[in-house]
Ligand code: AMP
């Protein structure tokens with residue numbers, strides 16, 4: 572399925588729901604997270620609907636590669652020029668809330684907290 576009418580991120584891709592755009596090309600859209608958890612917090616998504624990494628296969632190799640290949644340049648353009656964190660929450664255990672694959676890019680100038688607590 573390349574677009575799901577019930578999917579909030581597909582509706583952002585189609586322009587039905589507005590976003591603050593960071594980048595757009597034929598395959599990929601990047602936009603600021605509506606509830607940022609860091610000074611820089613944006614999402615990079617494939618324009619074609621795929622629910623999560625659990626649904627990805629070899630046919631998604633190019634777009635997955637492009638998402639990661641874009642991350643550094645977009646992060647620097649947003650001011651995260653001294654490092655950033657990339658998170659892809661997947662499925663129930665991963666705490667995914669929106670079931671359209673997305674990479675979070677989080678940064679700013681302060682060091683981010685540990686990825687997971689050891690306790
Ligand atoms: P996840 O838990 O990885 O599925 O994260 C979903 C993210 O999407 C959250 O950080 C939300 O703040 C963000 N989000 C949900 N709706 C919107 C929206 N309409 N525009 C921008 N970000 C959104």
Ligand code: ZN
Pocket residue numbers: 574575578579580581582619620621670671
């Ligand atoms: Zn979607």
